[in-house]
Amino acid sequence: MQRIGKQDNQPQINLRGDKPPASPWLLNLFKSFDLVWDGAEVRFGVVLTGEKLVDNIDFRDQLHSFEPEAIGGEMEGAGLYVACQDKKVDWILVKSICDWADGNKEQDRNNRQQTAAQNAAQFVLGALKFTENDWQGKRGKGRQVIQNPELYKVMTDQEVVTPALAMARRTLAILEEQAAGFGKLQIPTHLTIELEEKRREVAELEARLRDGESNR
Structure with a gap:
């Protein structure tokens, strides 16, 4: 402005x-x-x-x-x-x-x-x-995201995992909608990387949520 x-x-x-x-x-x-x-x-x-x-x-x-x-x-x-x-x-x-x-x-x-x-x-x-992020490796090779072990116990708490999973799913839906606007051969590399990472994150959170429910 x-x-x-x-x-x-x-x-x-x-x-x-x-x-x-x-x-x-x-x-x-x-x-x-x-x-x-x-x-x-x-x-x-x-x-x-x-x-x-x-x-x-x-x-x-x-x-x-x-x-x-x-x-x-x-x-x-x-x-x-x-x-x-x-x-x-x-x-x-x-x-x-x-x-x-x-x-x-x-x-x-x-x-x-x-x-x-x-x-x-x-x-x-x-x-x-x-x-813990591979900040240097994120260029061209994608970002490797590993959950901090000190916070793993916190993230397995259902009250935290559930909203985090919902947020990750919403973000994934947005990324997939963006990707749908491109042809398969035209999706930008950074968007492909974002999609792969977000899908992994959703899968990990879903697994943690299932583990938490089975341990109750």
Whole structure:
């Protein structure tokens, strides 16, 4: 979005750009980890991004009126998206709240920013440790995902496995729908890899769910 002036003493915004989704496998990983995360509350959704620093409640509310589904706003996401798209790298945006863009940004700014940064960093680090990923091997050879042994007991809990399985199935359905739009010889390599990984994940979660039910 871009602010272009005022009309009737109200800021006017020009909408531009698209609404690119984060990488499905990273989004699913972070959502799965959130099921066992006991830190700050996490929300997944649309985030507005632009070059303007917002610290005015009227401007903030006008931005939200353009995109009612938005859960926040920030300034670096567009650059992250462009850089990752150029390099064909998977991406996800994680931000932590440090102010409400209501004109009070400077109040206890340092402490709030430090707390926000710590919350975001802890969540990302926890999510990356949630599975052991072959990060180097993912290019061209696919990603090898092995469940972290320390979290295996948690993931065999039916209350965790059931929603994780439902989420994995939804993601798989989305990927299969995307693949259906291509001919068999035209499906992009990265999409083929995503499908294979998601099918394995669904199969593993289904097996764990069956094992958990048989052990009860």
